[in-house]
Amino acid sequence: MPSQSFEFERVTRVTAGAVGTPGKRSFFLQVRAGTQLVSLAMEKQQLQLLADRLQQLLSTVSVPEGALIGDLALEEPLHEAWRIGSMTLAYDEADRLFEVTLVELTAEGDEPATGRFLAEAGQMQALAQHAIAVVAAGRPPCPMCGGPSDHNGGICPRLNGHHA
Numbered sequence: 001m002p003s004q005s006f007e008f009e010r011v012t013r014v015t016a017g018a019v020g021t022p023g024k025r026s027f028f029l030q031v032r033a034g035t036q037l038v039s040l041a042m043e044k045q046q047l048q049l050l051a052d053r054l055q056q057l058l059s060t061v062s063v064p065e066g067a068l069i070g071d072l073a074l075e076e077p078l079h080e081a082w083r084i085g086s087m088t089l090a091y092d093e094a095d096r097l098f099e100v101t102l103v104e105l106t107a108e109g110d111e112p113a114t115g116r117f118l119a120e121a122g123q124m125q126a127l128a129q130h131a132i133a134v135v136a137a138g139r140p141p142c143p144m145c146g147g148p149s150d151h152n153g154g155i156c157p158r159l160n161g162h163h164a
Helices: 044-058 121-136
Strands: 006-008 013-019 026-033 036-042 080-092 097-104 114-120
Touching (some): 013 044, 013 121, 026 114, 036 044, 044 121, 097 121
Parallel strands (some): 006 114
Antiparallel strands (some): 013 026, 080 097
16 A cells, blocks of 8 residues: 655644654654644664754754743654655745655655755754654764774774774
8 A cells, every 4th residue: 555645834843753762763754733643664874864964054043032942852653654765855935945855765656755844943953853852862872983882793994893
């Protein structure tokens, strides 16, 4: 059965989060418009890129004072609608809204679901700050290579076969 596409003109809530223990976490982007809630699985690197790009765009946008949104924990029950394959992010200066477009990760030849939503600058600023904290809550990086500190059970590739 094909995944369900969605389009929200204005979200009432947008957040991201992770479930599981560091090294085995599953990451999600979650959007709500009224009573409709959509949870989308994503990679940690996608969440980091989204936060980085949001910070770049937000540095050029005036965000109203006190625009931060309260609790950004993932809402339960958490049901993955689909996995994000690609995302685009744009800012409409005339409407002062961010537009996020998402495309499902599918097997070659399958028709992907799509998602699109609009959010205010304050919501996206809160999402960016929260996403950075979510990503940082994982395994600490290796001081030599920047990869996960446990190297998924292996050794640091920068050691080049030599033990310190």
